[in-house]
Amino acid sequence: MAPPSNRRPGFSRRAQYGLFLGYVVALGGVLFAAMLLVVAIIDPTGFNALKGAALDATSPISAGGRSVVRFFSDIGGSVSNYFDAASQNGELKKKLAENEKKLLQAKATDFENARLRRMLFDSAHRFAILSAGSGSGVRPGQPVRSAEGLIGRVLETGRFASRILMVTDGASNVPVRMLRDGTPAIATGRGDGYIDLKTLEVGKNPFRRGDILVTSGTGGIYPPGIPVAVVISVQRDSTLARPTADPARIDFALVQAIYQPAATAQPDETPGQSATPIDSPPPATAP
Secondary structure, X not given: OOOOOOOOHHXXXXXXXXXXXXXXXXXXXXXXXXXXXXXXXXXXXXXXXXXXXXXXXXXXXXXXXXXXXXXXXXXXXXXXXXXXXXXXXXXXXXXXXXXXXXXXXXXXXXXXXXXXXXXXXHOOOOEEEEOOOHHHOOOOOOEEEOOOOEEEEEEEEOOOOEEXXXXXXXXXXXXXXXXXXXXXXXXXXXXXXXXXXXXXXXXXXXXXXXXXXXXXXXXXXXXXOOEEEEEEEEOOOOEEEEEOOOHHHOOOEXXXXXXXXXXXXXXXXXXOOOOOOOOOOOOEEEO
């Protein structure tokens, strides 16, 4: 015959003790809760004191729990920061490579500009083109000027255009005199847009900053009195000047006849008669 399905817990003494202890704990918890309720109703101040004591008692446990939570939170944050840093590091490397590329391009551009400047100043020749040639009566050797001063002289001519050797050209030498006291000098082009002045007299440098030099007429070609240069720097053995005329700002230039100083009268000439300029066509104006 099969044993009955419902058996009492008393079958095991250990199970009976456990069940009894559970009843006691449950009953104690109910009584404690009832006591707290009565205290809260009768003595609210005392109940608040009990709550403070309970808070103090559980504070270490709560702090420990928060520490654990912070620990794992910090771990998560560190992992996230690690991946963020890796991503930012990649972006920074990319930007650094782009900046290095731009820097190399800038250096290459500076190098090319410096090379072009050296090529510009290494060339001692400075020319200008005049839109008038032999068809307009322009001939090589004629001086060319503007209202501001001497530009240069005609070097070559075509039918409709001419090439002008400017006073700043390295091959240009113009006899000049200082307007202040008439001191003679030679204005020699430097090939860089400026003019060197060399006095014909030995001794102390007579030039001053701001002195104006004009053509002297010596040697012919250039009529006297045309402004040529203004002194901008005076050293012990050298004088630097800038031309008074800037071809870049001139729309029209005047082509003058070649100047030839009056020759000394010959014995068979009538007293008071002097030689006249030869091969001197009337001035021509050209843009």
